Amino acid sequence: MSTAKGAARRTALLDAAERTLVEAGYGALSLRGVAEAAEVRLGHLQYYFPTRDALLEAVLDRLLRSSLERLAEVAPGLGPDSTEPVPLEELVALLLAEQNDPRLVRVFVELWALAARDESVAKAVRTFYGHYADLVTGQIRLYLPDLPESEHRARAEVFIALLEGSALTRSGIAGNASPATDALIARTARTLVTDPGVTGSKAVGPGE
Numbered sequence: 001m002s003t004a005k006g007a008a009r010r011t012a013l014l015d016a017a018e019r020t021l022v023e024a025g026y027g028a029l030s031l032r033g034v035a036e037a038a039e040v041r042l043g044h045l046q047y048y049f050p051t052r053d054a055l056l057e058a059v060l061d062r063l064l065r066s067s068l069e070r071l072a073e074v075a076p077g078l079g080p081d082s083t084e085p086v087p088l089e090e091l092v093a094l095l096l097a098e099q100n101d102p103r104l105v106r107v108f109v110e111l112w113a114l115a116a117r118d119e120s121v122a123k124a125v126r127t128f129y130g131h132y133a134d135l136v137t138g139q140i141r142l143y144l145p146d147l148p149e150s151e152h153r154a155r156a157e158v159f160i161a162l163l164e165g166s167a168l169t170r171s172g173i174a175g176n177a178s179p180a181t182d183a184l185i186a187r188t189a190r191t192l193v194t195d196p197g198v199t200g201s202k203a204v205g206p207g208e
Contacts (some may be wrong), residue, residue: 001041005100006048009048010048010058011167013034013038013040013048013049013055014055014062015038015047016028016037016038016057017034017037017055017058017108018035018039018059018061018103019037020033020034021059021098021104021106021110021111022107022110024037025110026055026110026111026113026114026117029052029056029110029114030052031046031049031051031052031055032047034055038050041123042095049123052120053120053121053124055121056111056120056121057124058122058150059107059111060111060124060125060127060128061128063104063108063128064131065172069115069133069148071086071094071095072092073094075087075090075091078135078139079093081138082138082139082142083142085139085141085142085143088139088143088189088190088193088194092163092185092186092189092190093186095163096163096166096170096182096185096186097165099166099170099177100170100171100177101186102144102171102172105167105173106169108164108167109168109173111125112125128180129160131159133157133160134144134152134159136149136155136156136159136160137152137153137155137156137195139193140152140155140159140192140193143193143194144193144196145171146196147207151158155192155193158192159189159192159193162185162188162189162192163189166185169181170182
């Protein structure tokens with residue numbers, strides 16, 4: 001099998017896994033269910049993804065890579081070893097814009113639900129967000145080099161919690177987006193990355 005043909009088949013199987021999450025939910029995300037969705041034999045799927053853990057890790061890895069490709073449009077140097085800070089306003093705007101894709105939001109909602117019930121899925125999700133936190137930590141380190149590394153990481157994790165949590169309140173699941181809310185989310189995110197005076201509990205304190 002050629003490398004190109006193998007890559008195409010692998011992509012088609014990952015597409016089927018994402019469709020299964022969106023259309024049928026986490027209950028259907030088994031190797032057999034994905035094989036049926038892709039209209040292939042179970043053994044064919046297992047050639048590429050021997051276990052469900054391997055399949056989920058590949059789904060999450062592709063989601064992360066796709067996000068990085070989109071982010072590269074406004075932040076070409078974005079990465080854990082970046083040497084220049086990215087244009088923050090464009091970065092936050094793009095992260096919020098991704099939440100306007102109902103399909104993408106549904107994929108993550110299903111993954112979160114599955115992770116709450118399955119430790120192997122939770123492990124893959126933690127790996128995904130660990131990579132995400134590495135990227136944000138690197139950016140905060142560039143903007144605020146004098147802060148301790150523990151503060152860089154803490155801010156990165158709060159930044160991610162803010163943006164990921166807003167997916168529920170902006171997507172129509174638990175609420176809807178509004179210009180005022182979006183502006184406040186963006187200001188808070190920028191503050192976490194660029195303001196040296198916001199530390200510890202002050203990051204969420206009233207009037208800060």
